[in-house]
Amino acid sequence: MAEIEVPSDFLCPISLQIMSDPVTISTGITYDRESIEKWLLFCKKCPVTKQPLIGIDLTPNHTLRRVIQGWSCVNTEHGVERVRSPKGEGDGGHVVKLILKEAMRGRSSRLECLNKLEAFLAETERNKIYLQDARSMEFLTSMLNNPEDENEEVIVEKAIEIILNINSPTTLLEHLLIQNANLIDAVISIVAVTKTSRSRGAAIAFLSSLYSISDQTHKIFTKDNLFIQLSRALNDQIAIKPALKILLHLAPFGRNRIKAVKHGVVFDLVELLLNSTVGRECELAIMAMDHLCECAEGRAELLRHGGGMAVVARKILRVSNFSNEKAVRILYHVCKNNVGNFGVAEEMVEVGAVGKLCLMLQIGGSLKTNERIKEILHFLRCIFKGTKCVLVLPSGFDRF
Structure with missing residues (x-):
């Protein structure tokens, strides 16, 4: 191969090897079929121009292939491998x-x-x-x-x-x-x-991909029926991750939070957290719960579930650093909006939230998360102050 110069038009822009099956894409550039097909599996842009490709038609360049085949036949004596027509490949x-x-x-x-x-x-x-x-x-x-x-x-x-x-x-x-x-x-x-679990799961997964690229109009004006179906999917344990991702796309909008709470999504999230040990599922569920607890209705539903506060506290330091911060934010919202509520403070202590929060401070999180933890501990001390109950904090946390 060193004895002869290969024409640049014969080389694939991706592999830089002589093309055996040249095909042309919509940008007018020709590549070897195998190289461009592998490229298009992971990237939908032209490798040379970087233009996005909506339609992916690979048009065989028969003329160029015949020229390459003829050239390779003439130059086999110089070490060029003969290029043959692809077999059995339509x-x-x-x-x-x-x-x-x-x-x-x-x-x-x-x-x-x-x-x-x-x-x-x-x-x-x-x-x-x-x-x-x-x-x-x-x-x-x-x-x-x-x-x-x-x-x-x-x-x-x-x-x-x-x-x-x-x-x-x-x-x-x-x-x-x-x-x-x-x-x-x-x-x-x-x-x-749809009646079968397989079909429902596939439809929810497709819906999740659509919401990931849809504009706000599709998300803001969400009908109640979707939240009913998401609650049903979480209950039936069908397409849990896609269902949670849909919730995360919708929950930032206030009216959607109200609809989600109305149709029992908070209870479904608590049950999921109580029963799931899958890290990513728990993380997504805590993120969704964080959004829903930004509204009074969501916080009320969390408190109404007997295991709501307990499971949020239990997941701290068990899932991920990101979910730790979201769990703290949930507890912070509940405490901040229930000032003077002795029942909430008592439940926080009973479910072990205090110990987890103190551990979080020792480990060290973000500045905002640490400030929230300190406010929660201060809230609890104020609630128990003047009562027969004594809030015992670990050494070094007495000032909160």
């Missing part, structure tokens, strides 16, 4: 187009089309990139809008699972929400009526 984008075209023309049922797409995805990991375009996604999401045959639930389940499996890029999800303003409502309806 154009995946063409396959997808044919499947969709059959469905659009009514030559095959929607279920048959979904089965073919499902089988196509199962063939190889890289096939998913051929479905990561606007046309394919619009077809798949159209399956979610009031199917009209006896296989309704199966169709919805398969469509959602395919959508999740192909890991749609953010730009494509944004495009879907623009094209279909009712998409989120349609998925919420699916969660409500």
